Amino acid sequence: MKVKRFEARDTKAALALVKEELGPDAVILSTRTLRSARAGRHDGPLVEVVAAVDFDTEPCVRVEPPPREENRRFGYQACRPIAEAPRPTPVIGRIAADTVASGDLPYSLEAQDLHRRFADLLKFRNTDLPAERTTEAKRPVPPPGPRRAKPRPEDVAQWREQLIERLRAKPLEVKKQNGPTVIALVGPTGVGKTTTAAKIAAWFSIHQQCRVALLSMDCYRIGATDQLRTYARIMRLPCEVTLRPQDLAGALKKHRDKDLIIIDTAGKSPFDPGHIRELNTWFSAGQSIDTYLVVSATAKKEDLQQIIDIYRPLKVKGLMLTKLDETRAYAVLCQQIAAAAMPVSCLCTGQKVPEDFQPASKDFLRTLFCQGWLAAMQHTDTVAGREAWLQ
Numbered sequence: 390m391k392v393k394r395f396e397a398r399d400t401k402a403a404l405a406l407v408k409e410e411l412g413p414d415a416v417i418l419s420t421r422t423l424r425s426a427r428a429g430r431h432d433g434p435l436v437e438v439v440a441a442v443d444f445d446t447e448p449c450v451r452v453e454p455p456p457r458e459e460n461r462r463f464g465y466q467a468c469r470p471i472a473e474a475p476r477p478t479p480v481i482g483r484i485a486a487d488t489v490a491s492g493d494l495p496y497s498l499e500a501q502d503l504h505r506r507f508a509d510l511l512k513f514r515n516t517d518l519p520a521e522r523t524t525e526a527k528r529p530v531p532p533p534g535p536r537r538a539k540p541r542p543e544d545v546a547q548w549r550e551q552l553i554e555r556l557r558a559k560p561l562e563v564k565k566q567n568g569p570t571v572i573a574l575v576g577p578t579g580v581g582k583t584t585t586a587a588k589i590a591a592w593f594s595i596h597q598q599c600r601v602a603l604l605s606m607d608c609y610r611i612g613a614t615d616q617l618r619t620y621a622r623i624m625r626l627p628c629e630v631t632l633r634p635q636d637l638a639g640a641l642k643k644h645r646d647k648d649l650i651i652i653d654t655a656g657k658s659p660f661d662p663g664h665i666r667e668l669n670t671w672f673s674a675g676q677s678i679d680t681y682l683v684v685s686a687t688a689k690k691e692d693l694q695q696i697i698d699i700y701r702p703l704k705v706k707g708l709m710l711t712k713l714d715e716t717r718a719y720a721v722l723c724q725q726i727a728a729a730a731m732p733v734s735c736l737c738t739g740q741k742v743p744e745d746f747q748p749a750s751k752d753f754l755r756t757l758f759c760q761g762w763l764a765a766m767q768h769t770d771t772v773a774g775r776e777a778w779l780q
Contacts, residue, residue: 392441396423403438411442499717499761506720508545552727553755559707559732560748561589561681563599563649571641571650574709575668575700576683578656581711581737583607585683586653587620589735591743594624599648603628604640606671607655617653620742634671652678659699668703681734683709690721697729707734707749714739714762723758738766 393411397403400420407415418439563570572589574582586603593599603621605614605628614630621628627644631637637652644650654671657664672678682705684693697705708731710722726733733754739745747753757765 392418392439395438395440396435397438398433398435400436400438403436407438407440411440415440415442497761497763499763500759502717503720503759503761504542504545506718507549508540508542510720510724511540511545511548549723549759552723553758555727555730556723556751556754557732558749558751558754559734560750561707561734563593563597565599565648568645569602569647569650571652571678573652573654573668573672573678573680574683575654575680575703575705576656577659577696580656580683580685580688582656582683583616583653584740584742585709585711585735585737585746586617586651587624588737588743588746590620590626590649590651591624592746593649594626595743600646601626601649601651602640602644602647604637604650604652605630606637607653634673637671659696665699665702672703679706680704681707681709682731683711685712686710686719686722687712687716690725693722693725694728697725697731705731707732709733709735709737710749711737713737713757714745717762719758719761723754 391411395403395406395410397406403420404417407417418441420436420438423435423437561572574586576582583605590601590603594601601624603617603626605617607614607617618628629640629643631640641650654668672680680700680703682697682700682703684696688696708726708729710733713736716722733749736747736749736753737745738747753765
């Protein structure tokens, strides 16, 4: 980028200088008025304009070499224009357009896309999933060699079945005996902990007639407590904000007559070293609290793996998957959940409270990871279909 400063009697004259020297694509970075004493060249004030323009890459043109014997002896070659690369075949949902046009599709486009993603994962892993997940640093580096052949469809299907068989669905349960069930939703920022807390409260208060209380520990995000209080007011549920560990202990004691107490924690970066210690301090101040990790289905593979590892010291009892409707790439999510060896407890399939929520089901996960979103939603469009999944 080329940056230059211009001075003129007024802004119009300065812009004319910018256009003349840098061209019409120049960007104005700053404009200010200079006093005449500082300028020293003019009785009145001057206008200073700082502008910049990106350097244009000069095209490669054909240059004929001079007719000298040294050029031929040392292999001089002229610079020739690069040929235009052929355009790729258009794809629909990452399936070749000519394949779609032929009509030879045994499954839906979404199911074929999931199959391709599992095949891409299988290219760099063995067919059998290791019994114990290892960290990235301990994984053996494959020796350099020729590129692996494309996996066979039956190998992809077998490996995918092995992953799905390792998934565990353990729905959240509320025991209406010996005190309330207390759960805390933890996880990084932006995964939807507050909305998930409201969905759980609405689900159990409506479908199981549980007495529910909501507690908020999120004193960092502006409007977080107001959001939870709004949900609580609509559902006519008690909601309290706890700013200190002793406040949390007092709120738990106050609502000991409830069946379910849901704690919404503050979202912070999982890489903050003091975040996990702070949560441990809060949870040790009250009675037994079950911790559930809320993870987004849109998280990247590396981030999802590190998030699970970082929150593991909190003795996470289960995973709550959110934003399942905001992605169609479920292969990596399936792989990471299977490797984490943590059960899935709740599923969030949208923003509606409490419609887009359901306890985890192995059949739903199998359909979602094998056939895609549309196939899974066909079983949850009606109340009868939803109840069939929960049985």
